[in-house]
Amino acid sequence: MSQVAGRQQYAAHVALTLRQRNRLSAIHRIMDTAIDLFDQRGYSGVTIEEIAAASGVSPRTFYRYFGTKEGLFTADPYAAVGVDLYTDQLDLDDLPGSLRRVIALIGAPEGEDHTAWRGMRYVMEEPSVRAAVYASLDREADRLTALLRERGAGPAKARVTARAYWFGVYFGSLEQWHLDGRTRPVLDYVDEALTVLTGQA
Amino acid sequence: MSQVAGRQQYAAHVALTLRQRNRLSAIHRIMDTAIDLFDQRGYSGVTIEEIAAASGVSPRTFYRYFGTKEGLFTADPYAAVGVDLYTDQLDLDDLPGSLRRVIALIGAPEGEDHTAWRGMRYVMEEPSVRAAVYASLDREADRLTALLRERGAGPAKARVTARAYWFGVYFGSLEQWHLDGRTRPVLDYVDEALTVLTGQA
DNA sequence: CAGCAAACTGGCAGCAACTGTCAATAAGGC
DNA sequence: GCCTTATTGACAGTTGCTGCCAGTTTGCTG
Missing domain, CATH: 1.10.10.60 (Homeodomain-like)
Incomplete structure (x- = not known):
């Protein structure tokens, strides 16, 4: 996040x-x-x-x-x-909802000049920055994997799910949104991406 | 790959x-x-x-x-x-099969000392190496996204699918396999991971 | 086979990211 | 208002990485 x-x-x-x-x-x-x-x-x-x-x-x-x-x-x-914004929003029984809350919490998507999103360009376009962000996603995916395993998920399911969410849905949505010029709301992209994973229209 | x-x-x-x-x-x-x-x-x-x-x-x-x-x-x-081992194995109508072929082609998993797999330890455990590998996965996911789009897939579906496969299934399987001490064959892990995505047992 | 253009290599100089160390300074408990 | 402790600044040094150019090797062509 x-x-x-x-x-x-x-x-x-x-x-x-x-x-x-x-x-x-x-x-x-x-x-x-x-x-x-x-x-x-x-x-x-x-x-x-x-x-x-x-x-x-x-x-x-x-x-x-x-x-x-x-x-x-x-x-x-x-x-x-000591503020952990992510964990507060996490509900292991509702990953799609958790992801939507995290995105919504980061900031209002409207307003190109919103200070929170000024760095997005470099995250997407500067290779070394992108790599560093991937390392963050990696850590988050690891955390989520561990949590899912505690809840009884098998190793494969936990690991693949966590990675698909962070790398596929989360980052993928932000990237698509960025590539489209940040016109439509981010949450639209997240919803679209989520249906790909969960399979329901 | x-x-x-x-x-x-x-x-x-x-x-x-x-x-x-x-x-x-x-x-x-x-x-x-x-x-x-x-x-x-x-x-x-x-x-x-x-x-x-x-x-x-x-x-x-x-x-x-x-x-x-x-x-x-x-x-x-x-x-x-000029040898592109990856594209030769790719079948857009059968991503799971393509992935299995790529993994199988990289080398026989048996034999801890197989020269091809000596570097795996550093890929998994050395942060900067891991980051560099992620950058590679990123490029591959981009390629796959473009190919899926050419085949008529929507942007969200193409992007999420490509990323879920490379980051989730491919890398996730290798990581789990590595964490388990490389005892069972890699392809077992790939199959397990694939069922998580495709949903069928 | 000789000769030439192109590709390749090595050495040098230099920039910038990053780290260890230690003295100086500012904050917060008493 | 002192004294402990956390935080900062300055310095020097290492390493990854790049531009440049001159020397060498390769492989094509007449």
């Missing part, structure tokens, strides 16, 4: 210490600054040193926050604060 | 020029040497400079052949010779 559009403003209702608030605002500032620069000069045309300088932070700190350059797109600011 | 175990001996029946033969043997030599070194000191414990030196090749040439360090695991030696 957050790996594709992980820069949100929800969940401000958690009590945060000053350090955490500073950290969080720095993270958001760096993310915005970075995408501004990318929009100007392209992803590979911007160095981390530049991003750090423009954000008023040392390069070393950038790495502490994001780990890698691609981490800008996969880091979930709220994970550091 | 080849991205997971792309170091085979099949297709020696193609007429090759001296340059191509030299290139091919160098590629195989480098791959073998590299995995030997990895087995000794771990993936990140070996530098490309060392691999090149041990293979009797300049580092620059390594990059010309493989592009990246992970390219060792995703490069298909036979693509350079």
Whole structure:
């Protein structure tokens, strides 16, 4: 989820210490600054040193926050604060519904300039970023596989289902939506994709 | 296909020029040497400079052949010779059968030491290698999506199906097989995974 | 078989991503 | 207001990767 559009403003209702608030605002500032620069000069045309300088932070700190350059797109600011948006929405008996809720929660699809979706272009078009997002999907699929197994699903069923949902339906829907120019609502694409898997029209 | 175990001996029946033969043997030599070194000191414990030196090749040439360090695991030696093993096996009206043929063709699963499967460990366990393999799957899924669309499938159906097959069934099966210690035949896992998608027991 | 164009290789220089270390600084409990 | 502890910045160093050019090998052609 957050790996594709992980820069949100929800969940401000958690009590945060000053350090955490500073950290969080720095993270958001760096993310915005970075995408501004990318929009100007392209992803590979911007160095981390530049991003750090423009954000008023040392390069070393950038790495502490994001780990890698691609981490800008996969880091979930709220994970550091202990908020797990994904698990809250998960219902193992209703994966389609869970997926719809996660997508809906990420942000309103209308509005090309919605800050949450500005990074989508790079996720889809920049190979290294795309690869990093896939690694996130991989981890999520692993988590889901384990949960399904706890519920009694066989290894094959659990693994294939989890991967089909995350890589096929989730990412596939977002990609198709992006390729179509983001005109129709994302949820339409998700619904279409879900019927392919579940088989019912 | 080849991205997971792309170091085979099949297709020696193609007429090759001296340059191509030299290139091919160098590629195989480098791959073998590299995995030997990895087995000794771990993936990140070996530098490309060392691999090149041990293979009797300049580092620059390594990059010309493989592009990246992970390219060792995703490069298909036979693509350079114009052999497309995948397309030959593809039947759009029988994706399950196509997948079984591709897996069967990669190599006999028996024999832990079969040279084709030595790299599997790194594909599964080394994050950067895994990511590179995912990028390969991504490309294959794209190809398959386009082919399915040409056959009249809708965008959602084509995209979700292609991704579910490559990421879910193909990679999922190999992973499960690897996790289980490579005891039962791979094709058993593929069959199990296929029934999850197609729905029939 | 000689000669030539093309492909290939190696070495060098350089950039940028990333990491370990340690001193300096800021935050939060007492 | 102090003292512990987490967080940051600066520095130096390693490694993956690329552009460039000169030297060599290959394989076609007259």
